[in-house]
Amino acid sequence: MSLDIPFASEPLIYLKRQLKRVPAAVRLARLCKAAVRRAPCYAMRIVGTVLYPVLGDRGPLRGYHDSTSDYLRGGCGQYVALTQHADAMVPPDPFQPNLFVAVVPGARVLSESGAVIAPDHRLLADVSWAGDKAASQPWAHPALRKFELPPIQHVGGRVAIINSIQAGNYYHWMFDILPRLGLLQQSGLTADRYIISATTGFQRDTLKLLGLPDDRLSVPDAGTHIRADELVIPSLSGPVFSLSPQQHACAYLRSAFLQKGRYREPHRAIYITRGDATHRRVINEAEICDDVAALGFEVVSLSGVSFSRQVEMFAEAKIIVGPHGAGFTNAVFCDPGTVLIEFMPTGRVVDCFERLARIGRLTYHSLVCAEIDTDGRPVTNDHVVDRSALRDLIARYV
Template sequence: MRQPRLPNKTLQAGRTLLRPAVYWLEDRLSVQAAGLGDEHWIALERHVLDNPPAARATCLPDEDSDWRLHPVSDLTGIIRLDQARVLFLPNRVSQNAGFPGHRAAVFNRHARRVSYPHTPNILGRKLRAAAHGQSYTRGHPPKHLRGRVALLGNATSDTSNYYHFLIDSIGDFLFLQQTLPTELQPDRLLLSHAAQPWQYEILDLLGIERDRIIGFHEHRQIVAEELLVPVRDKGGTRLTPGLCDRIRDAMPPPSDLPHFGRALYITRSDSPRRPVQNEAAVRELVQQHGFEVHALSGMPVAEQIGRFAAADIVVATHGAGLTNLIWCEPGTTVIELLPNRHRVPCFQRICQERGLNYQLLPCPQPGTERGLTAAMDVPLPALAAALQRHWTP
């Protein structure tokens, strides 16, 4: 007799209870990065890139807010492996959104998974695939790469996010460039990207030849003659100290800036995520105070850098385009319109690093849709008061 199927909620609850046990087992079967030994683990001081002036500590804003935070990693260093295998795991959510989202799992020459902060768990995926008679690698023999290869980013599967591309992936490249001697620099770069024009603009600004780049989505698995994996704080809740200055030094604003506006309002009208329901009223208010209104989609990266470098005040809804705050001059005022159910402090941290005058303006997100995507309302009286306090045209 055919057994009745369990309800979806029951299955989901079972998976939720089982997941910690699977993670625990996988950690026991994996080799920890710091346990690889001196030959394969280059330990570094956590603040190896830390060089911001002490005065910037006075720019700590609104530390009592309900920020979404993760613990600071106690590991900073570089994994260095011979004959390492890298398995690229597709992300169904990313693929359904129209871009190739992948994460990478690293295995040493003995086929043991290497565990370090931000590495994805794979055992649960393998068990689910096996239960359906599937395999990630069947029919996909590994591509063998000669020379020294660096695995960059890998903190998220969002391959078309401006913040994660710059802070996680390019940040890893600069991390290696800063900490390793010339003879240990990578020949090729494994990079999570979506072939966006702005991504190639950034690579060109950094002088990275495109034939050095291998996308995560190009292979199911590779074996690298020598693999480098940077290990440091990444993602939206932690920022490696000094990184903003390193990115700015590597991609400086033009010395002869055009006559850009001094007051910027960055709109999210070009994004389906977190739309501003009273966008028209917000635009009218900021334009009354002499603000230029810009959507950043399609704007060349060099122009974005120039506009932020020339600004005296920036008002913007929370979004990846605010990564350009890296190029603002110290003392620039930033008013972030922050959705109250998506309190990620990435841009607050950039302001702290760059010595910017930061103010948070919480914006309600009505409804039950998750905070990452839900629409938001900007409180106009609070915004008007902030403009009155911080800006004189």
């Protein structure tokens, strides 16, 4: 005969369940977890403070400032606050940063992502982004875990930091990075040089259209550590890497790249293919292309198409159909009323282009599609489109 006593058979599980019923124990557990996560940052902060007199600006950082405005309260720079008009149709973002442009004499830029270090050897957290949700907390920034920083390059004059994470991704380039130039323009401040990526075709194309010559650009990389006489710091344009386009960013992109009087009235029906991609492909795309071509659609791959041509294509479109991908970024150039039909694989449901459609007053539809993979596991987000559902949806507008 045996007794079924939970504490005897599973003592740790039983104890954990009992402790969860005690509010004080729950709070203590959370504090302990937070302390463990933050321990490396705290340790490096102590090391950085101790070694700063010896290693100077190449040693470990001495911690961080939560915001640039907090740092500038000491009167060691200039701060221009900017405003973003709210739109009732567009849900607000949590953790929306304040919009501003700051000028900080002697500040430095570290790495390709454009982390900003104040002259007191502390990270300016609100304008430094590491690239994922886990690292969005200031204490988790990789720069705070570096024991030795790269050699410092001094750049004279007034230098603007524009770069951020994922500069090589078209979506993030357009919505996270270029709008910082718009904030700089809005502030009325100027710069002699710009720290910004200029390696891909679309980066060079857009910067040329914006009138930024190569000889005024500093292209950052992993070893970048630049000190400027004066560092001009536009705020991040929104919650970076959150797939959440902002109204001010959309307004800037339209004003910067849409050429008045150049485009015909919206008349084009366009299907965007991702046939040359490695993921998020339409498995039955041959049939889909036949269906939409019969309805008068152009079937277009955006790979290799110049930036100006893409702007023109979307500015003249009355309906755009295709799988979720960075190409839909160009919907920012569509006229109000343009129809977007986006294929959304079940394993990747995001609302960035639905939000973009709300900002631009476009008509948006998401067609959720079943994922298919060679071994039966949805790892590439390749998917099959319901041809009948797509035809019915298109028939409303064509």
